[in-house]
Amino acid sequence: MQLIELLSTEPVEKVSADADVVEAARLMRDHDTGALFVVADGRLAGVITDRDIVVRSVADELMRSARVRDIMSVEVVTAFGDQTVEEAKELIAEYGITRLPVVDREHQPLGILSLASLENKEEAQKKPLKVTAYKEKTDSSGRPHKVPLRTVYVTSEDSEEEAKGVAARIVEKEQRTPFVADGLATEKMPSKPAKTEK
Template sequence: MAQKVNEVMTPVPVAVSPDASLVEAGDLMREHGIGDVLVVHEGRLRGLVTDRDIVVRAVAAERDMAATTVAEICSTNVVTVAPGEDAEAAVTLMRRHAVRRIPVMDGDRPIGMVSIGDLAVQRDERSALADISAEPPNI
């Protein structure tokens, strides 16, 4: 029987409000050893900001990290998946949309995050990507 997304996801994703600064988002990423935070307003997903977004859309553009909000640079057309979907559906979405992380949604509310590493462990816990994903962050 195929595993469901809610069996492989990381529950309780890290989130910030749209008016949080890029410094705040970066601090949360470092603190939690992650590469993304959800942008949530009143419990509803408004976007996703990644470490790469911060580098490409803010650092390289020489924006003021303390004055720039996540709402200004986050991706708003976020690919999502439902918790009851097969994990393979998440793999298909990642391939189709060239993303490495997908918020898991219960209606319009984020309840988790599934990453390429989560899915690698689910598919083959002895794979190189699963080994790398299981290691603690190097911060």
């Protein structure tokens, strides 16, 4: 799954490097965010966080005179929108950061993700499915019907076909024999069932 799929459709909050720190703080308050993209010529120039304001501005009594460019972080670890969730998690772990700005290949800001939001949004994208293996039988009246053999609950972010493959592997592993059925039926579940397979 690419990071662009996890970003919300809400506009990215930006601030100019020439803005004063009070303006940046008000933007954070008004948009209920702890970080803003600092942009120059439409490209990411840095990031300013609520911690930057406290540690580099308030603590040094610069709140009224400082500009965003004076206290922003300019060496910013970023990810591209077409990178995967796993790559983003590796960046967060490698650099020990709490927020990961996401940009496009022209370095236009797309959004900010945290490790918690990555995990929560990735989980929300997964589709809980009930996969039932069945045999086709004919009753005494000659009418065909499906006889359920085994049901497996699968949580998958991909297609129903992949979920069927996962279910077949689970049954093969449990029974230690090749999976044999006439077909597999899937049903979307309203919420994640107790037994899941990732």
